[in-house]
Amino acid sequence: MNKKLPLAIILGIVGIAYTFTPYKLLTKTLKIGFGLRHNDHVMIGIVALTIAVVAVYALINEYRFKV
Amino acid sequence: MMNKLSDSLIFSLLVSVPMVMLDVLYHLATETAVHINYVAVKFTIIFLTLFLTTYWVGKSWNDGVFATVVGPVLFYIYYLFADPTINREVFRIDDSFGYIFLHVAVFAFSYAIVYNFIYRGNDKNHKWYAAGKAFALSFTLFGLDAVYQMLRVQLTTHDEEIVARVMSIDMSLYLVLSVLLVGFLIYYYVKNVAIQSSVLVVSAVVLIGLIGMDMVRAAVGIVSAGIPAALIHYYTRGRL
Numbered sequence A: 001m002n003k004k005l006p007l008a009i010i011l012g013i014v015g016i017a018y019t020f021t022p023y024k025l026l027t028k029t030l031k032i033g034f035g036l037r038h039n040d041h042v043m044i045g046i047v048a049l050t051i052a053v054v055a056v057y058a059l060i061n062e063y064r065f066k067v
Numbered sequence B: 001m002m003n004k005l006s007d008s009l010i011f012s013l014l015v016s017v018p019m020v021m022l023d024v025l026y027h028l029a030t031e032t033a034v035h036i037n038y039v040a041v042k043f044t045i046i047f048l049t050l051f052l053t054t055y056w057v058g059k060s061w062n063d064g065v066f067a068t069v070v071g072p073v074l075f076y077i078y079y080l081f082a083d084p085t086i087n088r089e090v091f092r093i094d095d096s097f098g099y100i101f102l103h104v105a106v107f108a109f110s111y112a113i114v115y116n117f118i119y120r121g122n123d124k125n126h127k128w129y130a131a132g133k134a135f136a137l138s139f140t141l142f143g144l145d146a147v148y149q150m151l152r153v154q155l156t157t158h159d160e161e162i163v164a165r166v167m168s169i170d171m172s173l174y175l176v177l178s179v180l181l182v183g184f185l186i187y188y189y190v191k192n193v194a195i196q197s198s199v200l201v202v203s204a205v206v207l208i209g210l211i212g213m214d215m216v217r218a219a220v221g222i223v224s225a226g227i228p229a230a231l232i233h234y235y236t237r238g239r240l
Helices: A004-020 A023-029 A038-066 B004-029 B036-056 B061-081 B099-118 B127-157 B169-189 B193-212 B215-237
Strands: none
Touching: A004 A038, A004 B061, A023 A038, A038 B036, A038 B061, B004 B036, B004 B099, B004 B127, B004 B169, B004 B215, B036 B061, B036 B099, B036 B127, B061 B099, B099 B127, B099 B215, B127 B169, B127 B193, B127 B215, B169 B193, B193 B215
16 A cells, blocks of 8 residues: 555545634534644644645556556 | 755745745735735645645646646635634735636746746756746745845734735835846856856845845845745756
């Protein structure tokens, strides 16, 4: 298995969780707010999403050239 | 020859700073706020997208299209979900859907110019090679100079609304166009690297001093012009 795949999956989940989950759900219910503000969560999420999206593109590229 | 990491880092920097600064010029021309925090977020997302694409996949027209579309879309998602940090009743910012197309256009333009001049490296007497280098130099210099101006006001006033009014379209255009012209002439006609770099830095300092009427800013221009000139030289050196 390509090393980028687990990285892309994990970062994709982190990105989706931090970008799209409401602030209260993230901090009060899930308790993964780490005392940060909402915009910090969105920024962490977007960075994680960026890495995940590019990792998926890199994987598609590798697969395309293998076939 | 440089390794892949430094190659990707320098290439991404030479594309993403001019992209952000082209966008800044458009904002200044249309009286949309140039807010330091949003510019920083925009630069981070655009730079990261391009750097990872270049590092993991490579540089080609296809990869350029991918990066130029994905970067602005991710930036738009940030705008959708983040809380506003500047008073929207006073300032208009680039958070509407239509700005994705502007961001894609300026990103694609910047990518095309830098990519084009890199792959014309074997024809160093070509005018587009000099024009590409001058483009990367002038917009990166403009970016570093803008960072200096905005950070200075941010650190002294701690007021984002004053910082958003620091830059003006006329001064920015004078600076960019004059450095673009001088850069093109120097890159096209001067072939000795030491003379080329010295003349570039000295002319940039003089131009910043004359246009900005600020000697401290002009002195900082040694760094603002020296960094892009050194990066462009380092990046193109191994390819000739």
